[in-house]
Amino acid sequence: MASGSQIVALFDRGADPDEAVLDRVFFALSDPVRRAILERLDGEALLVSELAAPFNISLQAVSRHIQVLVRAGLVQQHRTGRISRCSLVAGPIFAVAVWINRYSKYWQEQFDLLAAMLAEVSEPRRHKPRAGSRRSKTGRKL
Secondary structure (H helix, E strand, O other): OOOHHHHHHHHHHOOOOOHHHHHHHHHHHOOHHHHHHHHHOOOOOEEHHHHHOOOOOOHHHHHHHHHHHHHOOOEEEEEEOOEEEEEEOOHHHHHHHHHHHOOHHHHHHHHHHHHHHHHHHHOOOOOOOOOOOOEOOOOOEO
C-alpha cells in the first residue's frame, strides 16, 4: 500500500507507480458496487452497515467488496470491538491518475481536432438567394 508521501515522491520523479498497485486499484474500481462505496466514503467515514444500506446485497457481500478496496489501499478500516468504520484513502487513486495522465496527449489531440471541426461548422455561412426564391415584403413569392 502506497502512502501519501510515496505517491508525492512518485509524482515528483515522474516514475510509474508499482504495477501491483495499479493492478489492485484497477481491479477494485472495475466493480460498480465498489465504486459506489468509494463515492459514499467521499468526505466521511461510515460504518460497514451504513455502507451496506443502499445495496440489495448481503452485509457479508459488502464486507467482501470492502476487503478488496482495503487490499487496493483505497479504504482504511478502523475497528473498535465489533464495530468497523471505513474511510477513503485517495493516494492510490492519485497514483493511477498520474499513470493515466501520461496518455492524455492522445485524447488531447482528439479534442483539438473536435474543436477545429466545431469552429468550422459554427461559422456563419453566407447563402446567396436562389433564382425563383425571391419574396416580397409580405412573404409572397415573386
